[in-house]
Structures are given as C-alpha cells and as structure tokens.
Amino acid sequence: MQTRAASFAKKSWIALAACALSACVTINIYFPAAAAEKAADKIIEEVWQIQQSDKPATVKEKK
C-alpha cells in the first residue's frame, strides 16, 4: 500500500530525474549552423542593403 505522500515523493523524484535528463539534452545542443547562416545572410543583406541573395552578389559593377 502506498500513502499519498509517498506517491508524491516518488513522482517528484521522477520529475527531478526527467529534468536532469533534459538538462543534458540542453547542454549538448549543437550549434545550428544552417540557421546561423540564414540569419547572417538576412542581417548582412539589411546592413549592405542588398536586394536578394539568389542573384550573384550585385549587378552594379558588372562588365
């Protein structure tokens, strides 16, 4: 037989263990390289006021 308190304590332990496990997940998150590249492009395009990146750099100084 289990008292309510004991059940709660058990659940708390499990919750704690879960948090610890997911903390490992958080710490091990890799650097999102693709997202960083996308974000960088967006900022650079705004700072340099480039229209779109799907065209080769700029047409301005084309021979």
Next chain:
Amino acid sequence: MNPLRYLFAIVALVGALNVYAAADLEVNTPGVNAIKSSMQARHAQLAGYYANGAVGLSMDGMIELRDAGSVPLAARQTVNALIAAENQDRDALYAEIANANGHPEWKSEIRSTFAQRWIQLAQRGWWVMSNNGWTQK
C-alpha cells in the same frame, strides 16, 4: 500512472521544446536591431572605401584598413574611426546574437559564420582576405 511512462513523457515534452528552440536562431531583438541600424547607417560612409580598396574584409568577421594610400590624408582619421566603430559593432552583434539565444559560448561560431557570409556576399571589386592574402572579388 506507470512511473516509466511518466518519466518518458516529461523528457519527451521538455526535449521537444528544446529542439524547437534550437531550430531557429533568434535575431529579432532590440539589441540586435539597434546594432544593425547603426551598421546600416555607417555603411553609407564605408561603401566607398570598400569599393576603392582602402578597406577590406578580414577572415574573422571584421574589417581592416588594407591600403592607407588610397585614402586622402585628411580622411585617414575618419576612416580609422569608421573601422574601429564598425568592428566594435560587429563584435557586439555576434555577442548579442549568442546571448539572445541563451548560448553566449556560440559567439565565436557566430563570428565565423558571419565572416564567411560577409565575404561571400561582398560586392564585385571589394577586397577580401583569404588564406592567400588579399584578393579582389
């Protein structure tokens, strides 16, 4: 409830939230936007110096005085100040993005990502640093 199931549910839930958070990089914060508009305003002054080769893009996500000779004496101090201010902004930008995403340790990776993208997106005629020294795009 089965304790194991309970554990699994919590891990899955928190894990899913983490994955969601990592999928994108937050760059729309007041700090980032402020630095961005400061750099945007400065670019009007710097563009001419990129074009004439006085200033080039370094490999570490910064800019450098490449050819002081192509800057009139009277303007040299201005150019140096522009470069210093720009580099300060860039450094702050990389740190700000890292902090905004809760990973200050990502700063150097963000910097190297930017370094590649600045060079990639540089206009034709601008000078960029490579492993072989300065090259013109």
